[in-house]
Amino acid sequence: MLGNKNKQSGVWFKIVIGLGCFLIAFPMLWMNEGQADFGRIGASSIAMHADEAVDVDSDTLVAVSGIVISDELIGDHPYLRESNYIQLSRQVEMFAWVEESKTEGEKKYYNYKEEWTDSPPDSSSFNSLEGHENPALPLQNETFTVSQGMIGGYYLDLQEVDLPDSTEVKLNATNVTIVEEEWQLHGNTIFIGEGSPTNPVVGDIRITYHAISSNQKATAFGRIEQDEIVPYLYKDEHKLYRLFFSSREDAIASMRQEYKAMLWGMRFFGLALIWLGIFLIFSPIIALLNVAKFIPGAGFLHDVGRTIIILISGAIAFVLWLIFVIMAVIAHNLILFLAVLLACLIITGAGFYYWFQHFVAPMISCYFNPSTTQNSSPTSLNSMFKFSKKADDLILPKVFFEGVNRNELAIT
Structure with a gap:
């Protein structure tokens, strides 16, 4: 039951x-x-070179091409020295216990393994805590971005503009600072812990970096307000404020591809x-x-x-x-909506015209314009039309045809 x-x-x-x-x-x-569709919107932008002074309205979309630079330097003390990055992201992973569960029938089985993870689970929630304790992650993921940059003679708010994808930072003895004995540079990672990069223990961490460098050829989309490129609003709701490390044409193609994929x-x-x-x-x-x-x-x-x-x-x-x-x-799509509406009106009008010409007009002609139908017998005509007791009161025609003399119709 x-x-x-x-x-x-x-x-x-x-x-x-x-x-x-x-x-x-x-x-x-x-x-x-x-x-x-920012690809289509971007295609309507006015192309500008960063060193050119072009007189455009403040509400006009522009695509400014040039070298993007910044006077600010950013790093990640005490691990990574400062450099000419626009943005720097730190990713931290810890070697930790991870719980896996599997259900077979009415029984649930648990398995525990050690692995590198950027989000080590809280071991207090494990089904079996003993021997599977995870320490707290001592260092968190973080992203650093310079406040302002320039492309030619125009300022950019690099903390608001949508930036290109970052690339992995190649770590070496020049840009990495090793200040503790348990710190080791291993490939593109900084290893910190009691174990080793090839034989870690629970609680060890490793750090990697991704960055966007300045001094690159770029194209910025937005609108110009005095000496600054600011966000452009399409239809007062869709913001376009992006930086691409490519030409205007390639940037437009990239946005178009993003739109189609999404x-x-x-x-x-x-x-x-x-x-x-x-x-x-x-x-x-x-x-x-x-x-x-x-x-x-x-x-x-x-x-x-x-x-x-x-x-x-x-x-x-x-x-x-x-x-x-x-x-x-x-x-x-307003244009498409109006086109469909117009097509519906045309089809409806054509249908009404056809109905009127082939059905209504013959009935009117039959009713108000008597013609010579001498050969039509009252019986046959009576079978085609239904009349009331009054000869002049037509209620409902069964069929419509031209040339019928309503004076010859029989009365039922």
């Missing part, structure tokens, strides 16, 4: 999760179709969520199919039925997804 209640609860839980997938998928797809990635993710949601809503049917596994000679129904449900769920999900995406694309 308890087992049946648990199964029913499980089915209802899956249905709720399925509905939750819908609540996530459709708003996500809607917002995804409304995201800005757009289609979220579309396919939304389709997968809708598919999963529909499949989970079919859980009661799947639960019934599970019973077939225990019926002699009917076990195949479970596998076949489950496959059919997966395919049907996918087909329904695809149709719903396609309709919703098309509607979202139209709704977010």
Whole structure:
């Protein structure tokens, strides 16, 4: 009895999760179709060289190309000496115990192993704490960024502008300071601990760095306000304020590729969520199919039925997804929306014109313009039209045709 209640609860839980997938998928797809295509926006920018003085409006998008520099130096005392970095990121890993669990039937098994991790777990939450204690991480990940830089004669807020991806810093005896005996330089890592880089013990840490260097050719997108490049707002909501270590054309192509990757990635993710949601809503049917596994000679129904449900769920999900995406694309694109609206009006108008010319006009011609239909018998004409007791009161024509003399129509 308890087992049946648990199964029913499980089915209802899956249905709720399925509905939750819908609540996530459709708003996500809607917002995804409304995201800005910065590749297209960037293509409308005015190209400028950093050393040129160009008279542009303060609300105009520009792409300024030149060498990006900064007077500030940043480092990570006492580990890494200062250098001409725009941004420097420190990554810290600790050799720590990690708990793994596996469930088999009604039993749960735990396994513990030592490995390098940048987020060592709190060992107090382990199922078995003894012999698996992790010390606190003595050093945290951190990112350092210079406050201001310049590209030609224009200032850049390097703490606000979107920067390019960083690259790994090559560590050596020149840029690394070793001040303690337990510190060791091993490849591109600084090892600190009681063990060794090849034989660490729990609690040992290693540090690596990624950085963005200055004095590189770059292109900055934004708008010019006096002698500073500041964020550009597209339609007062989409901010474009980015720095690329490439030409304007390559930067635009990169933004366009980012847009396409995000757009289609979220579309396919939304389709997968809708598919999963529909499949989970079919859980009661799947639960019934599970019973077939225990019926002699009917076990195949479970596998076949489950496959059919997966395919049907996918087909329904695809149709719903396609309709919703098309509607979202139209709704977010004003020009496309107006074009579709105009097309609908034209089609509706053409349909109305056809209906009027082929159905309404003949009826009006028949009713108000009597013509010569001498050969038409009252009986045949009476079968084509239905009249009231008053000869002049036409209620409902069954068919419409031209050239009928309403004076010759029989009265029922």
